Amino acid sequence: MKTLVVYYSRSGITRQVAEALARELGADLEEIAEPAKRAGVWGFLKSGREAFLKITPEINPGQRQPSDYDLVIVGTPVWANTMASPVRAWLTAHGSSLGKAAFFCTTASSGGEKTPRDMAALAGKNPLATAYFLEKKVKSGLVAEAVAALCAKLRQPAE
Numbered sequence: 616m617k618t619l620v621v622y623y624s625r626s627g628i629t630r631q632v633a634e635a636l637a638r639e640l641g642a643d644l645e646e647i648a649e650p651a652k653r654a655g656v657w658g659f660l661k662s663g664r665e666a667f668l669k670i671t672p673e674i675n676p677g678q679r680q681p682s683d684y685d686l687v688i689v690g691t692p693v694w695a696n697t698m699a700s701p702v703r704a705w706l707t708a709h710g711s712s713l714g715k716a717a718f719f720c721t722t723a724s725s726g727g728e729k730t731p732r733d734m735a736a737l738a739g740k741n742p743l744a745t746a747y748f749l750e751k752k753v754k755s756g757l758v759a760e761a762v763a764a765l766c767a768k769l770r771q772p773a774e
């Protein structure tokens with residue numbers, strides 16, 4: 616399956632998981648980028664507010680066409696117990712053009728089960744798989760097993 620991993624990452628945790636998934640699956644990788652800056656305390660507050668209010672900020676046009684792929688895996692950090700606002704913007708723009716899809720998030724502690732469900736609902740997709748990864752484990756380099764488990768699910772033939 617031709618596979619694309621798309622992700623947003625403010626501080627690098629989701630990027631690490633996305634890179635590991637893309638390596639394991641031999642997938643293309645695309646980072647969701649945006650003109651706005653989110654550094655520092657104001658960036659944190661702005662990000663939390665946008666996620667809470669379900670705001671869709673402007674994002675940069677991507678390099679890859681999701682419709683060119685059999686499977687698209689979308690990754691987000693959890694913000695305010697749901698997906699990050701740039702991921703909401705990406706899914707709003709591209710959700711309907713996805714073929715097979717899978718969703719994952721990274722989180723400090725909460726929203727791990729809910730956030731991929733929110734993403735699936737927004738995209739209108741029944742995902743092949745969902746997963747969440749704890750920030751602490753990513754930082755300690757302890758997610759290889761969870762990454763492999765997600766990849767194994769994605770390699771199973773569809774029923």
Ligand SMILES: Cc1cc2nc3c(=O)[nH]c(=O)nc-3n(C[C@H](O)[C@H](O)[C@H](O)COP(=O)(O)O)c2cc1C
Pocket residue numbers: 623624625626627628629630659660662663691692693694695696697721722723724725726749750
């Ligand atoms: C604005 C903002 C809101 C967040 N909200 C939550 C939250 O509701 N629950 C939680 O467990 N972690 C929350 N976090 C922590 C992130 O989900 C976690 O640090 C994530 O792994 C960061 O991923 P990144 O480095 O790819 O940006 C929040 C972080 C930010 C910046």
